Amino acid sequence: MKYETAKLPNGVRVVAAPLAGRKSAALGIWVHAGGRDESEKLNGVAHFLEHLVFKGTSRRTAKEIKEAIEGVGGSLNAFTSEEYTCFLSKTSERHLDQAFDVLSDMTLNALLEPKDIEKERAVIMEEIKMTQDLPSELVEEVFSELIWPGHALGRPLAGTLQSVGALKREGIQNFKSEFYNSHFITVAASGAVSLERLLALADRAFSKTGRAPKKRLDSFKSGRSGRRLKVLSKKTEQTHLVLGVHAQAKEHPDQYALDLLSVILGGNMSSRLFNEVREEKGLAYDIGSTVRRYHDTGAFMVSAGVDNRKPEEALRTILSELKKITREPPPKDELRRAKEFYTGQMELGLESAMSHMLWVGESMVCLGRCKTPGEVLERVAKITSGDIRRVARGIFKSDRCYLAAVGPRVDKMQKNFSKLLSDLP
Secondary structure (H helix, E strand, O other), X not given: OOOEEEEOOOOOEEEEEEOOXXXXXXXXXXXXXXXXXXXXXXXXXXXXXXXXXXXXXXXXXXXXXXXXXXXXXXXXXXXXXXXXXXXXXXXXXXXXXXXXXXXXXXXXXXXXXXXXXXHHHHHHHHXXXXXXXXXXHHHHHHHHHHHOOOOHHHOOOOOOHXXXXXXXXXXXXXXXXXXXXXXXXXXXXXXXXXXXXXXXXXXXXXXOOOOOOOOOOOOOOHHHOOOOEEEEEOOOXXXXXEEEEEEOOOOOOOHHXXXXXXXXXXXXXXXXXXXXXXXXXXXXXXXXXXXXXXXXXXXEEEEEEEEOOOHHXXXXXXXXXXXXXXHOOOOHHHHHHHHHHHHHHHHHHOOOHHHHHHHHHHHHHHXXXXXXXXXXXXXXXXXXXXXXXXXXXXXXXXXXXXXXXXXXXXXXXXXXXXHHHOOOO
């Protein structure tokens, strides 16, 4: 797969991922700013702004924005992450020009009317309250605060009721002025697209957009860490646990070894944690592992919703599986299956134009280049069982382990939790 890239004179980056035989075009306008670019006072502003751009521009009302895409059979959406915000659409190829005009209009010309700010503030506050009522999501926020204390990565993306309640139009407008400019914009598209067409559209929309100085990244220093355990007593039907450790950042040489370690431990129904915690001991319905990566830091996480009577047993079982893989490298057949699962999932995901747009867009925003599936396949093929064990031994240590727990009796379990955490090497 060959991706085509270019840059406008003012710094806007453009990437096209043409897919043969497609009639649709997935388009994304990416802004290189997210939750980690916020001050504590402005926590939630990136997400708030993402909502507000749908409320109307100098050229379109909110109704006209939606109808311009949905009225031609397309879809329109957006999302905010810690390191970027993306506005996206999928339409028939013949409506790509219109979709581009709508997305670029939203990105550049949002009005941010006071009445819309107040309406959306109420909506976002309800979204925050919803997370508070979903323990499986709440425990991840607790974990983030624990592992990245005192840093933007540790704060909730949507903000808090207090921070969102205090946001003013001036602060939102200042954030938009700082980041919604040519230096921080990438255009990505996939499907029935060409670089030539995208460049023409981007030039028309963004050529007059101003540049801004490069932002300074507030790198996370692991020395900021203090507490290893945080519990939140709450009346729930299950106790929710997130056990995790600091791990490699983006583009680390061991990134794919870590991904395969996650597949082996908790990436699917064949994984060790699924078999041991759910199938053998019946301690949880849902259990799995994930990897988070940012420019300068990362985390390996195991998440589980367990019987309220058995969180200690579940934690003991999870830690036992982590210890096992630090002592013995996985058998060759298990590693082979993990590689096949990982690469197969990647290939299946990239069959859709939207998934391909997200792949090239995120790659360009986060790495400054387009990573190809072939590059991933080549690097994954070289990983050995010894690499898996070496990476596991490097991160699974008792003094680097963090635990967040949400449930009805977790405050009474803190001592036992602490003892179990100290049982790693």
